Amino acid sequence: MKLFEYMGKEIFSSYGITVPRGRMADNSQDAANIAREIGGTVVVKSQILAGKRGKGGGIKFASSPEEAGEAAAQVLAMTLNGHKVEKVLVEEKIQIDKELYLAITVDGSAKKPVIIASAQGGMDIEEVPDEHIVKQYVDVSIGVYPYLGREISRQLGLTGSIGKEFNRLLPILYKIFREKDAELVEINPLVISGDKLIAADSKMTVDDDALFRQKAVPYVEDRTSIEKQAHDLGLAFVELGGDIAVMANGAGMSMGSLDTLAYYGGKPANFLDAGGGTGVEGTTKAIELLLQTNPKVIFINIFGGITRCDDVANALVQVKNAREIPVPVVIRLVGTNEEAGVRILKENGFEAYKVMHEAAAKAVEIANAS
Incomplete structure (x- = not known):
């Protein structure tokens, strides 16, 4: 769960970090x-x-x-x-003598918290070269001791009172990271203002699975209206802003669909994992969600294992009979009950593809021609 800037700053201030x-x-x-x-x-x-x-x-x-x-x-x-x-x-408005960057997040590969810092903070931090980024992993059994702050401070070129203030601030930020079950705490920019370090901005993300014990942290709903509907239906859905609506079964299949569409020059409108074993009713609701994104074309990519191809076909026909589908539908359908599913689709005016990249290329062709 992401927090608004003002919420993060309220937490920072309560722990003794200076904010405007x-x-x-x-x-x-x-x-x-x-x-x-x-x-x-x-x-x-x-x-x-x-x-x-x-x-x-x-x-x-x-x-x-x-x-x-x-x-x-x-x-x-x-x-x-x-x-x-x-x-x-x-x-x-604060006096800005220099902008730094400081964050603590989780490195999934290393399975450890990592401190990320740079003497080149502010806008476009993503474009700062790697050689100007300092990274230090944290041993959770030890935590952030003064020596770690001194080492990072040295690499950033911070000396005197600013170096001492940085060494005071870093353990506090790590304490917030641990006590608030954060996935990310970020200050960008961390401003040098005279002899002070001021958190001019804040970004915090709290682990959703830990919200039950973070009663003091205000709940923030960051889903769009369509994402909320999908969540209530138990579907994994993220809006992406493109013009090709996508439905697939399984997270890997969904990601592969997005990548393949992008490879052919398409712009996916969403990520939608309809899940394995989704029946006619669930698939119908998923398709109706896709139509709410106002796409130029719908791309359905099903590799039926637990999900039955005839259920997907029947769901699409059910939607077609209940309402007009105003855009073309491109379907790749392979797997359990494939022959029955393909037959149902053909009887109702839909073409089914067997190979994913051919279906994806067709969907992009339709979208780009619209």
């Missing part, structure tokens, strides 16, 4: 009042669960309460990276 003075607002009047309390120039920051807010115009500066209210009204009217802005964070 500010509060969350969900309307322009509250934003103006917060700016009045802070005084001076403030920053109005959109609160969405996505990055690149600055490049999208979701971060604005204001030198008066009135300007802060106007900026908040503008930002609250935005949709950034597909996310409707419903909250803003109004906080003081």
